[in-house]
Amino acid sequence: MVTASRSLRLDRLRSLVCGFGALLDQVPAEQQILAEGSTLLANLVRHDDWLPPAFAAPDPGRYQQYLLHCDSRARFSVVSFVWGPSQATPIHDHTVWGLIGILRGSEIAQSYVRPNGLPIANGPPRKFLPGDVDMLSPVVGDIHKVSNALPDRCSISIHVYGADIGAVHRSVFTVDGVERQFVSGYANDVLPNIWGTDYE
Numbered sequence: 001m002v003t004a005s006r007s008l009r010l011d012r013l014r015s016l017v018c019g020f021g022a023l024l025d026q027v028p029a030e031q032q033i034l035a036e037g038s039t040l041l042a043n044l045v046r047h048d049d050w051l052p053p054a055f056a057a058p059d060p061g062r063y064q065q066y067l068l069h070c071d072s073r074a075r076f077s078v079v080s081f082v083w084g085p086s087q088a089t090p091i092h093d094h095t096v097w098g099l100i101g102i103l104r105g106s107e108i109a110q111s112y113v114r115p116n117g118l119p120i121a122n123g124p125p126r127k128f129l130p131g132d133v134d135m136l137s138p139v140v141g142d143i144h145k146v147s148n149a150l151p152d153r154c155s156i157s158i159h160v161y162g163a164d165i166g167a168v169h170r171s172v173f174t175v176d177g178v179e180r181q182f183v184s185g186y187a188n189d190v191l192p193n194i195w196g197t198d199y200e
Contacts (some may be wrong), residue, residue: 001089003028004200006051007048007049008050008052008194009049009050009140010050010052010194010196011046011050011194012043012047012049012050012194013044013050013051013068013069013078013118013192013194014183014195015043015044016041016044016078016160017049017069017071017078017194019040020040020071020078020160021071021075022035023036023037023040024071024075024076025123027197028171030137030139032099033129033162034097034099034137034140035040035082035090035186036133037099037160038099038133039085039180040099040159041099041133041160042101042131042133044101045101045102045103045130045131045133045158046130046131048103048104048130049187051080051100051103051156051158052067052192054187054188054190055080055082055188055191055192056080056082056154057070057082058082058083058084058087058154059082059084059162059187060084061083061087061088062084062087062119062183063082063083063087063088063089063148064081064082064187065079065080065081065082065166065184065186065187066080066081066082066186066187066195067077067079067160067166067186067187067188067190067191068080068152068175068191068192069191069194070164074163074164074167075163076160076161076162076163077103077160077161077163077164077165077166078158078159078160079158079159079161079165079166080103080156080157080158080159081100081156081157081158081159082154082156083105083107083148083155083156083157084148084154085148085151085154086146086147086148086150086151086154087147087148087183088147088148089145089146089148089180089200090145090146090172090173090174090189091112091119091143091144091156091172091173091174091175092143092144092145092160092170092171092172092173092182093138093142093143093165093170093171093173094136094137094142094168094170095138095139095142095169095170096137096160096161096162096163096165096168097131097135097137097138097139097161098135098136098137098160098162098165099134099135099136099138099155099159099160099161100128100133100134100135100157100158101131101132101133101134101156101157101159101160102128102129102130102131102132102133102154102155102156103130103157103158104150104154104155104156105130105148105149105150105153105154105155105156106127106128106129106130106149106150106155107127107128107146107148107149107155107157108125108126108127108128108145108146108147108149108155109125109126109134109144109145109146109184110125110126110144110145111118111123111126111144112144112145113140113143113145114139114143114173115179117177118175118176119143119173119175119177120130122141127149136146136163143173144164146172159172165184166183166186167185168183168184169181170182170183170184171185
């Protein structure tokens with residue numbers, strides 16, 4: 001069981017989860033999910049007083065993806081993405097809608113398209129700071145590479161995806177067009193107790 005100080009405001013995360021549940025109960029179009037979901041996520045990442053240390057721990061070998069919540073019907077999942085200094089993803093896709101909110105540090109995202117199978121940069125790289133929210137989906141653009149913009153400290157972002165993202169079959173792409181499927185899983189096997197009262 002994960003323990004944390006009573007000073008942690010996990011009620012903020014609980015509000016995000018409840019908000020997404022209520023939003024998806026409406027069976028909205030993707031455009032509405034991205035628009036209203038961006039507001040919900042922005043409301044969370046504008047505060048940095050709620051994420052337990054166990055879900056903010058970097059690893060010197062690779063970036064970490066910690067599951068914070070998975071909807072009981074797998075309609076959405078919430079994860080913390082923790083970057084060590086200068087760590088980066090390969091070029092990859094998601095196959096579902098997603099929202100990314102920066103909690104700490106700074107990230108750089110480069111979008112790609114694959115018109116002929118080869119990944120081609122789609123515009124310049126974009127830099128994100130705490131409080132910023134980015135969106136992706138197979139409709140608005142689903143392929144990118146992300147990196148920690150900071151060479152000397154960690155960055156953390158909070159992601160909301162339209163599935164149990166750790167169980168989704170996805171792909172990474174090399175610059176010469178080789179595609180390899182993967183399932184990311186999660187770095188943790190326990191979850192924060194967002195329904196309890198110990199954190200309020």
